[in-house]
Amino acid sequence: MSCKQTTLGAPIAFSGKGLHTGAIVSMVVLPAEADRGIVFRRTDLKGGPEVPALARFVSDTARGTTIKQGKAKVSTIEHLMASLWMMGVDNAVVEIDAPEVPIMDGSARAYVEEIAKVGTVELEAERRYFEVPERVTFAIEKKGVEIVVDPAEEFSVDLTVDYSSQVVGRQFIHFDNSVDFATEVAPCRTFVFLHEIEILLRLGLIKGGSVESALVVVEKPISDRSKRRICRAFKKEDIEVENGYLNHSPLRFPDEIARHKLLDILGDLALLGVRFKGKVTALRPGHLANTQTALKLSKLLA
Ligand SMILES: [Zn+2]
Numbered sequence: 001m002s003c004k005q006t007t008l009g010a011p012i013a014f015s016g017k018g019l020h021t022g023a024i025v026s027m028v029v030l031p032a033e034a035d036r037g038i039v040f041r042r043t044d045l046k047g048g049p050e051v052p053a054l055a056r057f058v059s060d061t062a063r064g065t066t067i068k069q070g071k072a073k074v075s076t077i078e079h080l081m082a083s084l085w086m087m088g089v090d091n092a093v094v095e096i097d098a099p100e101v102p103i104m105d106g107s108a109r110a111y112v113e114e115i116a117k118v119g120t121v122e123l124e125a126e127r128r129y130f131e132v133p134e135r136v137t138f139a140i141e142k143k144g145v146e147i148v149v150d151p152a153e154e155f156s157v158d159l160t161v162d163y164s165s166q167v168v169g170r171q172f173i174h175f176d177n178s179v180d181f182a183t184e185v186a187p188c189r190t191f192v193f194l195h196e197i198e199i200l201l202r203l204g205l206i207k208g209g210s211v212e213s214a215l216v217v218v219e220k221p222i223s224d225r226s227k228r229r230i231c232r233a234f235k236k237e238d239i240e241v242e243n244g245y246l247n248h249s250p251l252r253f254p255d256e257i258a259r260h261k262l263l264d265i266l267g268d269l270a271l272l273g274v275r276f277k278g279k280v281t282a283l284r285p286g287h288l289a290n291t292q293t294a295l296k297l298s299k300l301l302a
Contacts (some may be wrong), residue, residue: 002123002129003129005034005090005122005123005124006090006120006121006123006127007033007091007092008115008118009118009120009121010118011028011030011118011288012115012117013026013028013114014026014104014111014114016103016265017103018076018099019076019213019214020063020076021068021099021100023098023100024098025096025098026098027095027102028094029080030092030094030095031092031273032091032093033091033123036093037092038053038089040052040053040067040094041072041093043096043097044098045072050066050072050093051068051070053094053270054067056298058125058271061074061287061290062287062290064272065078065267067271074094074096074099075099076103077101077267078263078267078287079104080094081267081270082263082270083108084270086185086266087112087120087181089115089120090127092268094186103190105189106112106189107188108185108186108263109186112181112182116182118257128273128275129275130277130297130300131278132151132278132297132300134151135149136149137291146282146283147253147265147280147281147285147293148281149280149281149293150278150279152278154177155276156174157173157175157266157280157281158279159174159261159265160172161258162284165193167217167245171257171258172255173254173262175262175266185262187252188253188260189214189260190214191217192214193217194217194219194230194246197216197230198229199297215245216245217244217245218241227239261282261285264285264286264290265285265290268287268290268294269294271294271298272294272298272299272301273286295298
């Protein structure tokens with residue numbers, strides 16, 4: 001099967017807060033020529049330094065995936081990367097005026113909507129498909145994390161999340177080419193456990209966050225004091241707990257958390273830089289395991 005590389009039909013623009021820094025970010029995704037891949041360009045820095053969205057440039061995986069080359073550093077790229085990959089965009093330059101991709105509503109919905117509006121155009125060059133030649137494994141045994149990629153005819157993911165949480169518990173999700181990414185995966189929001197929020201606030205890691213841009217999982221009853229602190233931090237008059245989630249917005253899917261983890265792994269595996277045929281089996285995956293798997297796969301690329 002022969003297939004051409006693509007790029008966006010027209011530029012698309014986004015503006016919003018970075019989840020971690022709280023800075024207002026303007027981002028424009030521009031069409032690009034064949035074999036450019038996905039490249040981020042920091043327009044706020046002198047000379048507009050660039051960093052390619054490839055696994056070897058990953059510099060940090062704490063609460064999101066960060067890539068860095070020289071002065072060009074961009075965080076939380078995974079939801080945009082998943083959207084570009086799954087919506088069929090092979091080449092694009094992402095101009096961004098801050099160190100972080102805007103979090104939008106915590107999902108990739110805004111990205112897929114804008115990509116769908118402008119569509120993709122074919123370029124002259126052939127698209128490359130990487131056929132995984134042998135089993136690739138990455139594991140963090142202490143944490144029960146394991147990702148296995150096996151050779152296969154098509155790309156697919158089987159993903160299991162398993163939290164020692166009464167609310168989340170064990171969730172399983174399957175993805176292959178028959179699943180509609182835009183409606184089944186992209187709308188699923190990022191999540192955080194309530195007990196982590198106060199730590200994150202103290203460390204200054206979620207300044208831009210709000211209860212609208214993340215699902216908040218509540219394991220235990222909240223004390224009035226804790227409730228007041230959270231309300232103050234998120235500038236809310238009141239908060240409620242419904243079925244274990246702190247939110248004014250209902251779950252978009254009963255297994256929204258597993259679906260979001262799927263969104264994350266798709267975005268991180270996109271850092272391989274080419275589409276690939278392989279069966280991915282992921283147990284309790286996170287950004288470190290995802291990007292290390294992409295790095296291992298990239299070493300097999302000729
Ligand atoms: Zn995510």
